Amino acid sequence: MKRTYRDDWRVIIEIRPTATHTPLRALGFEGLDGRVVGAPFELEIAPQRLGDFGSVSMSDSLASRDVDGDYRRRCEELLAELLKRPHVAAGRVTCTETSVCTHCDLRWEELTADEAADGSTNQDEHSVEGEPVCCYPAITEFRIERGIPQLAEGGAA
Ligand SMILES: [Zn+2]
Structure with a gap:
């Protein structure tokens, strides 16, 4: 049987530099007058680990009964917040999916x-x-x- 594991959750947002009114000091350039220019680019943001409670850290599976669902929700909430910013043009939630066979543990492959x-x-x-x-x-x-x-x-x- 095929079993799919999801891992490496990320929020990807597209930044439109020309739409940003971010002063240059946000990039560490103090005392200069100017603005950000250039083509849109993407930022890849990792969500906080489910088992990371700051002072206490445990495995994700101990912290959650639905690791995939909780990561997806966490990423979608983060994305919704980020999309409110004027220079964020678009965004999406992504993860890496790996499918293996439950009988032999090899990577799942199918005939075309x-x-x-x-x-x-x-x-x-x-x-x-x-x-x-x-x-x-x-x-x-x-x-x-x-x-x-x-x-x-x-x-x-
Ligand atoms: Zn197999």
Whole structure:
């Protein structure tokens, strides 16, 4: 079975420098008169860790029963705050998704339609798009769910 882990949550905002009225002193240039110019650029902001309570720190899974959901909410709240600023043009919440097989722990990969139709890459003539490629238990499970005939050999591995 495929299991997806989410990690590395980030809020990405696009800054429009020409829309900012930020004085140069905000960038550390004291006593100079001017403004920020240039093309829009992005800032990537990491949310505070769920288990980080300042003086006390614990693992995210101890601090939350819904780590993914809490990170998403935390990032969306931060994004909503940031979007209120005039020089923030746009923004989004993103994370890294990693899918692994629950049987063999390898990275989850599936046959494409072309690979499923190709005798050199498929398992047999019953292979279809989306069939896992990592191990026989995953293929067996996939085929049972869809009522596809099992592999002639190796299915019991
Ligand atoms: Zn597997």
